[in-house]
Amino acid sequence: MDQWIEEILRFIAANRLLSGPVVFALAFAESMAFISLFVPFTAMIIGAGTLLCGNTLDPWIVIPAGILGAATGDAVSYWIGRAFKDRIPHIWPFKNNPDALARGYRFFERWGIFAVFLGRFIGPLRAVVPIVAGMMNMEQRRFQVANVVSAVIWLPAVMAPGYLACSVLKDVANLSEKVFVYVFVFFTAGSLIVAAFVWLRGWMKKRATDRRAGEPRA
Numbered sequence: 001m002d003q004w005i006e007e008i009l010r011f012i013a014a015n016r017l018l019s020g021p022v023v024f025a026l027a028f029a030e031s032m033a034f035i036s037l038f039v040p041f042t043a044m045i046i047g048a049g050t051l052l053c054g055n056t057l058d059p060w061i062v063i064p065a066g067i068l069g070a071a072t073g074d075a076v077s078y079w080i081g082r083a084f085k086d087r088i089p090h091i092w093p094f095k096n097n098p099d100a101l102a103r104g105y106r107f108f109e110r111w112g113i114f115a116v117f118l119g120r121f122i123g124p125l126r127a128v129v130p131i132v133a134g135m136m137n138m139e140q141r142r143f144q145v146a147n148v149v150s151a152v153i154w155l156p157a158v159m160a161p162g163y164l165a166c167s168v169l170k171d172v173a174n175l176s177e178k179v180f181v182y183v184f185v186f187f188t189a190g191s192l193i194v195a196a197f198v199w200l201r202g203w204m205k206k207r208a209t210d211r212r213a214g215e216p217r218a
């Protein structure tokens with residue numbers, strides 16, 4: 001898998017004119033329920049962030065393309081959910097992995113429109129929540145607002161750690177390509193996981209506190 005990621009990054013670096021379509025495809029695939037459950041496209045997008053360092057790629061092309069790809073991927077998943085609804089649990093890959101869909105249901109029922117926004121930042125839910133939103137007939141306008149807003153924030157947030165890691169480590173002497181790949185993947189993945197966990201935990205605690213404060217006393 002590491003070799004595959006490296007090949008994709010080399011291709012993007014060598015074919016700058018195709019960088020926009022490639023990042024669009026990576027972000028689209030990462031947001032598609034039937035694809036992203038099996039391939040770590042996020043790692044490739046993080047890696048593309050390192051190519052923004054040193055102007056190998058043009059951020060004014062790559063970032064908008066990635067945002068559009070992410071929003072389109074979620075939109076397609078939503079439309080699939082609306083079109084197939086009750087048939088989704090019997091379709092691959094959910095037929096063999098029903099727990100993924102169940103987690104999406106629970107998350108959506110609890111958070112509603114916020115689930116579409118928050119789910120973008122939580123790996124196991126990213127590709128599931130949009131299809132659940134479609135299955136549950138969420139109003140399309142509300143879904144698309146949360147979809148686009150989250151995509152605008154998510155794509156730069158995913159690419160930024162790769163860019164920062166490159167900026168910090170590019171001047172380190174005798175740093176082999178393999179070591180570099182492992183260092184930035186560890187750094188970026190760890191940062192995203194910790195940040196998402198802390199933020200989500202704090203927000204959930206606040207919501208729980210607000211609910212308890214609003215409950216009538218016996």
